[in-house]
Amino acid sequence: xxxxxxxxxxxxxxxxxxxxxxxxxxxxxxxxxxxxxxxxxxxxxxxxxxxxxxxxxxxxxxxxxxxxxxxxxxxxxxxxxxxxxxxxxxxxxxxxxxxxxxxxxxxxxxxxxxxxxxxxxxxxxxxxxxxxxxxx
Numbered sequence: 175x176x177x178x179x180x181x182x183x184x185x186x187x188x189x190x191x192x193x194x195x196x197x198x199x200x201x202x203x204x205x206x207x208x209x210x211x212x213x214x215x216x217x218x219x220x221x222x223x224x225x226x227x228x229x230x231x232x233x234x235x236x237x238x239x240x241x242x243x244x245x246x247x248x249x250x251x252x253x254x255x256x257x258x259x260x261x262x263x264x265x266x267x268x269x270x271x272x273x274x275x276x277x278x279x280x281x282x283x284x285x286x287x288x289x290x291x292x293x294x295x296x297x298x299x300x301x302x303x304x305x306x307x308x309x310x
């Protein structure tokens with residue numbers, strides 16, 4: 175009996191704490207094992223040494239090399255950046271899209287909520303500017 179009819183379409187299911195996978199994420203996760211292996215070999219690094227350099231657990235690196243990753247988590251993003259699959263700009267763009275969606279969810283169509291979120295964000299401006307200045 176074919177049970178395909180009762181399997182949920184995992185690519186479009188959205189859990190409360192897990193964003194929907196995008197085609198870009200699928201592509202990165204498919205490319206990660208080969209690119210990561212090649213970069214580690216070129217740099218002469220072991221999984222253990224890479225885990226120390228990137229502050230990522232060695233088991234996560236092992237799973238990434240074996241292609242056993244389903245979500246593009248922050249440790250996987252770090253591995254993608256190391257393997258030259260993702261730039262800091264792409265990571266920043268992903269975060270910006272998440273923040274935009276979060277603000278939209280929080281505010282909805284309520285002007286008072288929009289003003290409150292705006293005030294909170296403006297109060298963070300000095301700290302964010304100091305962080306940006308320290309990176310230069």
